[in-house]
Each structure stands twice: as C-alpha cells, then as structure tokens.
Amino acid sequence: xxxxxxxxxxxxxxxxxxxxxxxxxxxxxxxxxxxxxxxxxxxxxxxxxxxxxxxxxxxxxxxxxxxxxxxxxxxxxxxxxxxxxxxxxxxxxxxxxxxxxxxxxxxxxxxxxxxxxxxxxxxxxxxxxxxxxxxxxxxxxxxxxxxxxxxxxxxxxxxxxxxxxxxxxxxxxxxxxxxxxxxxxxxxxxxxxxxxxxxxxxxxxxxxxxxxxxxxxxxxxxxxxxxxxxxxxxxxxxxxxxxxxxxxxxxxxxxxxxxxxxxxxxxxxxxxxxxxxxxxxxxxxxxxxxxxxxxxxxxxxxxxxxxxxxxxxxxxxxxxxxxxxxxxxxxxxxxxxxxxxxxxxxx
DNA sequence: TCTGGGGTCCTAGGACCC
DNA sequence: TCTGGGGTCCTAGGACCC
Numbered sequence: 001x002x003x004x005x006x007x008x009x010x011x012x013x014x015x016x017x018x019x020x021x022x023x024x025x026x027x028x029x030x031x032x033x034x035x036x037x038x039x040x041x042x043x044x045x046x047x048x049x050x051x052x053x054x055x056x057x058x059x060x061x062x063x064x065x066x067x068x069x070x071x072x073x074x075x076x077x078x079x080x081x082x083x084x085x086x087x088x089x090x091x092x093x094x095x096x097x098x099x100x101x102x103x104x105x106x107x108x109x110x111x112x113x114x115x116x117x118x119x120x121x122x123x124x125x126x127x128x129x130x131x132x133x134x135x136x137x138x139x140x141x142x143x144x145x146x147x148x149x150x151x152x153x154x155x156x157x158x159x160x161x162x163x164x165x166x167x168x169x170x171x172x173x174x175x176x177x178x179x180x181x182x183x184x185x186x187x188x189x190x191x192x193x194x195x196x197x198x199x200x201x202x203x204x205x206x207x208x209x210x211x212x213x214x215x216x217x218x219x220x221x222x223x224x225x226x227x228x229x230x231x232x233x234x235x236x237x238x239x240x241x242x243x244x245x246x247x248x249x250x251x252x253x254x255x256x257x258x259x260x261x262x263x264x265x266x267x268x269x270x271x272x273x274x275x276x277x278x279x280x281x282x283x284x285x286x287x288x289x290x291x292x293x294x295x296x297x298x299x300x301x302x303x304x305x306x307x308x309x310x311x312x313x314x315x316x317x318x319x320x321x322x323x324x325x326x327x328x329x330x331x332x333x334x335x336x337x338x339x340x341x342x343x344x345x346x347x
Numbered sequence: 348t349c350t351g352g353g354g355t356c357c358t359a360g361g362a363c364c365c
Numbered sequence: 366t367c368t369g370g371g372g373t374c375c376t377a378g379g380a381c382c383c
Contacts, residue, residue, distance in 0.1 A: 013383095034351065041351045044383095057383085063348045103353090103383045181381050214357080242352060278375085288350070294376055327352085 002162055003228045004111040006119060007137045007145035008092060011154035013105035014045035017084045018074055020131045029053060029071035036065035036073050040244055044076060048154060081105075084130055091125050098230040108142055110230055119157050139165070143226030147176055165224025170197030177221050179214070196222045235335075239274065240282075241265050242327025248286040249323050256312060262328050263307040270330075275300030277332035279307060281314035284325035291318065300334050 010016065014032040019025045029050035034041020039062035046055045046064070053068040064071070085104040093099045095118070098110035111118050119136040126134050135156040137148025144165055148158040160168045174180050174188050174196055187210070193199050199222035207215035220226070241262045249255055270276075280294040293314040301307075311328050 040349095044351075058350085060348055060350050062350090066348090106383075179381065183380060212358085237355065240353075244351065280376095290378085292377060296375060325351090329354090 002140040004113075004115050005139055005142055005145045005228050005230070006096075006109050006111050006115065006122075007142065007149040008107050008109070008122065009135050009137075009146075009149040009153075010088065010105035011133045011135055012045055012047050013084075013132075014076060014081055015047040015050075015074075016132050017081050018077070019047070020084075021077075021080065025072060029055070029068055030074065031055065031061075031064060031068075031071050032074050032076045033064070034061040035075060036061050038246060039065065040246065046071070084132065087130055088126055088132070088134075091129065092122065095122055098232065100230045100232060101234070108145065108230055111138070116157070116159055119159075123155075123157070141224075141226035141228040142230075143178065143221055144168070144224060146178060147172065150176070162224075166197075166200065169222065169224055170195065170200065172196045174199055174222075177218070179217065179221075184211075236274070236333060238329050238331035238333065239266060239269060239276075240280070240327060240329025241269075242282060242325055244284075244325045245323065250320070252319055255315065255319075255323060255326060258326055259311045259315065259328065260308055262326070263304055263311060266328060266330060267302075267304045267307065270302065272302070273336055274330070275302055275334040275336060276330035277301070277334070278330065279310045279314070280329045280331065281311050282325070282327035282329070283315065283318045283321075283323060285318075286322035286324050288324070290325075293317075296332065300332075 015030045018030060018032065027049060028047070029052075030047040031043055031050055032045050033043040039060070041061050043055060043057055043059045043061060043064050045057055050068055050071050055064045055068055055071070065073070081104055089101055089107065092107050092109055096109040096111065100108045102108065115138045119138060123134055123136060126132060133155040135149045135153045136158075137145045137151065138159040139145040139148055140162040144160050147169065148160050149156070151158040172195060174193060175185050177196060180188070188194075188199065191202065193202055199218060202219070204216070204219045207219050209215070211218060243258060243262060277300050278294055278296040280292050282290065282292050284290045295310050295314060307328065307330070315326070
C-alpha cells in the first residue's frame with residue numbers, strides 16, 4: 001500500500017513575513033540578507049518581484065545590489081520568522097499524526113485520502129491565520145513531494161500520481177534532485193547527463209563506480225524512488241555559531257573576545273540540557289580557505305571555560321594570518337534528561 | 348559573482364585494540 | 366620478528382541543504 005506524502009513549502013518565507021508586518025512592501029522587490037553597503041554576505045531570501053531582476057538566495061549581496069539597487073534591503077528579523085513558523089507548524093502538526101518539520105518554513109506530512117482537498121484546506125488555513133501562501137506537492141514519497149511543491153511556486157499545488165513519477169521527473173534538470181549541487185551537476189553533465197531522465201537511463205554500475213553509495217541513490221531517485229518515512233523526532237547532532245568579521249582580522253585580542261562571545265552564546269543555547277564531548281573550531285582566512293580543528297574529550301562537558309580555553313588552543317596555529325571568519329561547534333552531544341544522568345557523570 | 352549562518356552526512360587516513 | 370585482519374574512534378575536509 002503506497003503512502004500519500006505531502007511537502008508544504010512556504011513561498012519566499014522571510015520576505016513574505018516582512019510584507020505582512022509592513023504591507024507597503026507588497027509588490028516591491030524586497031531582499032533579506034546582509035547589508036548591501038558594507039556588503040559581506042549573501043541574499044537569504046528575496047521576494048518574487050526581486051527575482052525578476054535575477055536575484056536569488058545565496059547570491060552575494062554586492063551583486064544583488066548592482067542588479068537591483070532600488071530594492072528594499074532588510075537585515076532580517078528572525079524572531080518574527082520564528083513566530084510565524086511556530087504558527088504554521090502548529091497548523092500542520094494538527095493536520096496529520098505523521099509530521100516532520102524541515103527548518104523554519106517546510107514540512108512533510110502524511111495524508112490519508114482526498115489529498116487535494118486536504119492540501120487546499122491546509123493552504124487556506126495558513127492563509128487565514130498568517131496571511132502567507134504555501135506551495136504544496138503530493139506524491140508517494142518525500143522526493144516526489146518535494147520536487148512537486150517547487151513545481152508551481154508560488155501558491156502552487158501539484159499532485160503526482162505514482163504511475164507518473166518517471167514522466168514527471170524526466171524533463172527536469174538534475175539540479176532539482178536533492179543532493180545534486182554545484183559540484184555534482186558538472187560531473188554528471190560531463191557524462192552527458194543533464195536531465196533527470198538522462199540520469200534514470202544511465203548505467204547504474206557506472207554511477208556506483210563514480211559516486212559510491214551516492215550513485216545508487218542518484219539512480220533510484222531519478223527513477224522516482226525515495227523514502228516515505230516521516231521521522232517525527234529530531235535529535236540534535238551538533239550546535240554551533242560562527243561570525244564573519246566586517247574586515248579580515250589579525251588582532252589576537254579581538255579574535256579572543258569574539259571566541260568568548262561565541263562560546264557564551266553556544267552555552268546559553270544548550271540551556272543546561274546538553275553535554276558535549278567534542279569541540280570544533282572553524283577558521284576561514286582572507287583567501288577563503290577554510291580549516292577545522294577538533295578536540296574530543298573522554299568525558300562530557302558543559303563548561304564555558306573549557307569551551308573558550310580549548311577554542312583558543314585550537315586557534316593558536318592560525319594566529320598571524322588574516323582571519324575572515326571564526327566559528328565554534330559542539331558535538332557528540334548527550335542530552336541531560338534526569339538527575340540520574342547527572343549522577344552517572346559523578347556530578 | 349567575491350562568496351552568511353544554521354545545520355547534516357559522507358569519506359579517508361591514522362591510531363589503537365584484540 | 367618486518368608482519369594479517371577486523372572493528373572503532375578521532376580528525377579534517379568537503380558537498381549539500383534551508
């Protein structure tokens with residue numbers, strides 16, 4: 001019995017939230033991202049109006065500004081987006097017993113019957129309660145549902161019957177497949193594989209030789225096969241924070257104080273709920289080369305002091321270089337659930 | 348085009364243990 | 366003594382996603 005999987009994806013989420021707060025922005029090019037004047041950063045989201053000028057997510061903000069100086073540039077109000085997200089996810093969670101949130105503005109859920117009616121009901125409810133539009137894709141697995149939700153954006157609804165999976169995917173560019181990005185696309189293009197249809201026909205053994213397990217995934221995906229498992233509980237794997245300096249930095253004291261402030265924010269975010277065993281430091285130099293250095297302890301830690309001290313040690317070999325970015329991440333997390341687990345660590 | 352910040356997962360080599 | 370194989374953990378780098 002095949003399942004009915006639905007992917008709900010909010011349209012231009014950040015900028016749409018901003019338009020709700022300030023209706024004057026509606027129908028205008030709006031960009032959420034870095035400050036275009038001190039331009040170090042990228043476009044996080046832009047409105048459909050801005051996309052007409054060639055703007056898109058992840059575009060360097062300086063380039064966006066050249067293409068569309070008349071747009072309204074906003075630095076982003078994540079508290080606001082979080083509030084909207086909470087409302088939307090509450091609606092979706094109430095709709096289905098199988099629900100999986102993906103970031104702030106997307107979710108998968110399982111439908112039972114009359115999926116189209118169900119989808120319209122969801123779209124209406126979101127629109128009524130938040131003023132925002134969502135696009136929904138429906139298929140027999142997450143892969144199809146996700147690509148379908150993107151098919152008729154914005155405010156779209158696309159249902160792909162399982163027997164149409166291959167025909168639906170076939171003309172689409174390989175870039176639409178989850179997992180095919182900037183690097184994989186040209187590798188496949190070299191093989192003469194440009195559309196998902198090309199990929200579906202391509203010899204699977206050759207793909208496996210080139211890409212390993214990922215090759216098997218690619219072949220299956222291109223043939224419309226994918227997971228239909230909706231995982232309801234999310235277990236955090238790591239938690240980190242990073243900061244790009246306004247100008248590349250060589251000043252040790254300034255870097256140290258940045259480390260302290262990043263560490264403090266990470267510790268705050270653990271909410272005394274997580275122990276960590278591994279600390280990773282990330283350093284990006286002025287030429288954009290990026291390094292990571294990690295240290296794993298035998299016992300789980302919670303202390304900010306250890307985080308700061310270890311990060312400084314890991315940073316040591318890079319002092320003297322022009323540093324663009326510095327980041328800290330904690331992993332090997334153990335969730336503190338009870339007093340008993342405290343005792344286990346002799347605390 | 349001059350490249351954010353939050354993440355996850357995979358790979359490969361080396362250490363170490365049995 | 367110049368030498369096997371399996372398993373696990375750690376580190377570093379990289380690709381990708383939202």
